[in-house]
Amino acid sequence: MVQEGYYEHGGNIYAAARLMGEKVGQFLDFSANINPFGLPVSVRKSLLDGIDDVVNYPDAEAWALKEAISRHYGVPIEEITVGNGAVELLYVLCHAVRPQRVMVAAPTFSEYERAARAAKADVCYLPLSPDEGFALPVANIISALPFIDMVFVGNPNNPTGTVLTAAELEPLLYAAAKKNVAVVVDESFIDFLFNDDIYTCRTLLARYPNLVVLHSLTKFYAIPGLRLGFALTAPRLAAIMHASKDPWNVNALAQAAGVAALQDKEYRSKSRQYVAAAKKALYDGLAQIPGLKPFPPAVNFILVDVAGTGMTAAALRKAMMEEHVLIRDCSNYPGLTPYYVRVAVRKEEENNQLLRILATVCGGRND
Secondary structure (H helix, E strand, C coil): CCCCCCCCCCCCHHHHHHHHCCCHHHCEECCCCCCCCCCCHHHHHHHHHCHHHHHCCCCCCCHHHHHHHHHHHCCCHHHEEEECCHHHHHHHHHHHHCCCEEEEEECCCHHHHHHHHHCCCEEEEEECCHHHCCCCCHHHHHHHHHHCCEEEEECCCCCCCCCCCHHHHHHHHHHHHHHCCEEEEECCCHHHCCCHHHHCCHHHCCCCCCEEEEEECCCCCCCCCCCCEEEECCHHHHHHHHHHCCCCCCCHHHHHHHHHHHCCHHHHHHHHHHHHHHHHHHHHHHHCCCCCEECCCCCCEEEEECHHHCCCHHHHHHHHHCCCEECEECCCCCCCCCCEEEEECCCHHHHHHHHHHHHHHCCCCCC
């Protein structure tokens, strides 16, 4: 039986600094899945150029941002709802739709469950098996459709790093449409994939009005402090969500940053090329450390079973923090034992430093 989790996230570098009595800049943060190239130069310029706009209310329609999203992702403007991060839109969606019974994978991003429970929905878990690489059992979801009215699918899934193609997900969308079940596909990490057109469900929106596609710009464009995301839905639901949210939920600087980011082809290409190579190198390095069992990553983070070290995830996290390295203890994910951690892909020299410290802390060696 999967136990209900508690809600805590990676990326809380400020709490770590307070706990250790150190400055934020003294830590290497592998707990947050953010693009290692950091803030794009184009986005930095847009923030500086737009600073005087903060004396005005932001555009409540975020029209320029919606136009940029529409152009970049090839979706109609009337399908777009922008948010203060994709997480805000989870809550807006659940409060607007008011599902009664929601299915989430275990493990997956905790805010799906939290948003559903905040809207008074019951939540049931779909266990993912480590023996099967945490693959999403689409057939099992289809079998459960008569008993639910909403299901969340992380694609790629956090923290497991697994991904399905749109063709693999379409049978679920078809069956769910027949049962009037909403399928929420979170594509927050999909920009890290080269051939994302194979994996994205955004091209299926016109065919399946029960489909909701969530997207974050935070991860790929390294702007978690700004908060920016969007949802793609049938136009009628987009109108309802727009009316349900704070009218000025995306500030002027975030809107400008989003427009600049989506126009930056060089940053996008460079990031995809680097992550594709770096995730493999980091995976291979982790696999060489005795006691660690990494799972193959689709994008910029890797789930690791540390049971073979004899340490719990909490103990390993504490030991790494003492070395000024932050990793994600995944103990609070429903569906995972206390022996899983997650690490993000960073710059090559930082990844190598992580491997050296892990090898020492775990009592192994990194040749």
